[in-house]
Amino acid sequence: MTDSKKTETGNLIRPVSRATLPQEIVKALTDLIMKRVWKPGDIIPSEKELAIRFQVGRSTVREAVKSLVVIGVLDARPGEGSFVRATSSELLSGAFHWGLLLGERNLDDLVDVRVLVEVECTRRAAERRSPAMLDQLGESIADMEAHQTDHNAFMESDTRFHLAIAQAAQNPIFENIGGTIQSIGRIWYPKTYYIPETKGLTITEHRAIAEAIAAGDVQAAADAMRAHLVSAGKRLRRILSGE
Template identity: 30%
Template structure:
């Protein structure tokens, strides 16, 4: 409804009665859902004015959800494993979409200018992969990953250069091998 009505931060949302009618649910369900959204800080009620969408760009929703989701070691390992799969898939998409190597110039420039932040490197890779959903999933996993008590990957300029070279050669096997080497993953 927010998307369809093109609502944005600061906009007033429909009344409980209107939401109930549009969503074809009872008012008590709407009231309960609105209360939950308000507790999460996604909306705010102003007495006598209505309910408004809050600016949640810097919202700590990932941290809040992670306290419920990431309770056991298996779930934490799953986050790490899934992040690796998404990164490899971004690299494979980049291989498919790279035509003349120009797309890799941003990565090359970043590395040459001293870039050694792993999150920044893979943020560029996810952007270049040009798949909005995969990019969003990677960013969410990165946020979860940053909350975990694992050793964070350090920037590895030589590893990034090898990865870019394999991408330039359009060689999937070399690209995956360079990624595995960068992440210190064994082949299985």
């Protein structure tokens, strides 16, 4: 990284006001990319340097960078560092901007998309259920129950649950869109974990979905997924609206 780029980066990377929330780091890093301070192919500062500049723990930086890697904004290369990726598809670009711009005014749009995609995936999962897929759902719920005090582990298990259903639809486009939705969710939905009842309700809602899929009840499975997505959206709205 050149001296001039380091200076500009240093001017834009400052301590964040809510250091415990990785999405604040995500916003700061993506601002640098959107402003073209970091361009495709550039290596970003090390995890250690970012932690010092933001005045946060390295684990917070690591989670933020991981989210950007999952979305496809950054490319993590073992032993080399993290690099800014070129936007290679409109879907990725759209997911990136949604992740940045999601707010109360367009939350309903995101929930609509989730319902359209994930409810249909759930219908197909109930029709095409397999022992392996049901085991995946059961294991993810068990992991969520076991990690209710660990936000990161809980989110990983939550994500695995939804991805298993997307994969069970046996349509690579549904799976791709479902993965993109989960990538956005990894940035925003953990904010709802600060609502005390969120994790317990999420587990209960996931269990209802899994039981309906296991029973092969297509309509009940679809209804359970729809109810879960709407409820999750309402919980996120509470946070975004500052309640």
